[in-house]
Amino acid sequence: MRVLIVDDEPLARTRLAALLGECEEVSVAGSVADGEAALAAIGELQPDLLLLDINMPGLDGTALATRLAAQARPLVVFCTAYENHALAAFEVGAVDYLLKPVRLERLREALQRVRQRLHAAPAEPVGxxxxxxxxxxxxxxxxxxxxxxxxxxxxxxxxxxxxxxxxxxxxxxxxxxxxxxxxxxxxxxxxxxxxxxxxxxxxxxxxxxxxxxxxxxxxxxxxxxxxxxxxxxx
Missing domain, CATH: 2.40.50.1020 (LytTr DNA-binding domain)
Structure with missing residues (x-):
């Protein structure tokens, strides 16, 4: 599973990358600091999953997830310090909602949910x-x-x-x-x-x-x- 980390805090991106390194069958496709950069990276890197912060300058996480909701991939797991965005997150199709600081076991649970969703959804054939x-x-x-x-x-x-x-x-x-x-x-x-x-x-x-x-x-x-x-x- 290819994961793109999207967070405006460098330390948060570094920590998530380290946690992903402890997870099986996962690779970090890239790491960016805002929603616009994420859109560009999605086109180039074709990740399966976004680990996505919500509060970011410019195009925030909720707006980005809304734009991606009609696509089969990438799926979205929100990583945020705030509990009050959970309902909005699931309304835009997020697979899971992780509170910072993200714990390794909780991240593994979210990744397992993502795998199940990916396996259940037929992938669009590559042309x-x-x-x-x-x-x-x-x-x-x-x-x-x-x-x-x-x-x-x-x-x-x-x-x-x-x-x-x-x-x-x-x-x-x-x-x-x-x-x-x-x-x-x-x-x-x-x-x-x-x-x-x-x-x-x-x-x-x-x-x-x-x-x-x-x-x-x-x-x-x-x-x-x-x-x-x-x-x-x-």
Whole structure:
């Protein structure tokens, strides 16, 4: 199980990482200090679980969990010093609610609940795109894709390791992976987990903020309502 720690207190992150080191079949995928950084890390690291603080600057834990509630993964376990947020935490689908300082045995109980939830829920199949690179057939998982751009007769796949040309059209890809890809423009699709938010420019254009890249493709007026709806629903 891959765990992402999200807490604005460095000592709390360090302690949780140490406790996770005492737990079986668990690895720390990463550690970040706020909700916005967590969204970016989720797109890149694909964790199974967030150990999530509630009171954080900017995007707090409850707001982040609300955005993630529609996704099968990652699941959320809240880690907080306050008891009064428990009801709200479970209303947004948290698996468990741990009070700080977190005890090892209590953490193990929460991790066992997470394992049961993960095993009970069917995982969305990983999609793969196929193309040729220097004469060899290669495939790229959708989880590694940053964006898909239509250029003349081909689609350019931008991914963590570079670029790949494929022959499928954006429409074909959109129909094949309707829940995994989001259309930003007639010439651009992005994997849903990469979509972090929107940036409004003074000239009226709207750009998409994507996890794992500085590239910000434009969102067309036609697709903007659907993109905003997707962001609100997580």
């Amino acid at each position: 793969y795109l196929h193309g040729r690179l220097r004469g060899e057939q290669v495939r790229i998982a959708l989880t590694e894709v940053v964006c898909l751009l239509a250029e003349e007769k081909y689609v350019v796949v931008r991914h963590a390791g570079g670029e790949l040309l494929i022959e499928e059209s954006l429409r074909q890809l959109e129909e094949a992976y309707p829940t995994q890809l989001v259309r930003l423009h007639r010439n651009c699709l992005v994997p849903a987990p990469r979509l972090l938010g929107l940036k409004n420019l003074p000239d009226g254009r709207v750009l998409a903020r994507l996890a794992g890249t500085d590239f910000s493709p434009e969102v067309s007026r036609r697709n903007l309502p659907a993109v905003r709806k997707r962001l609100r629903s997580g």
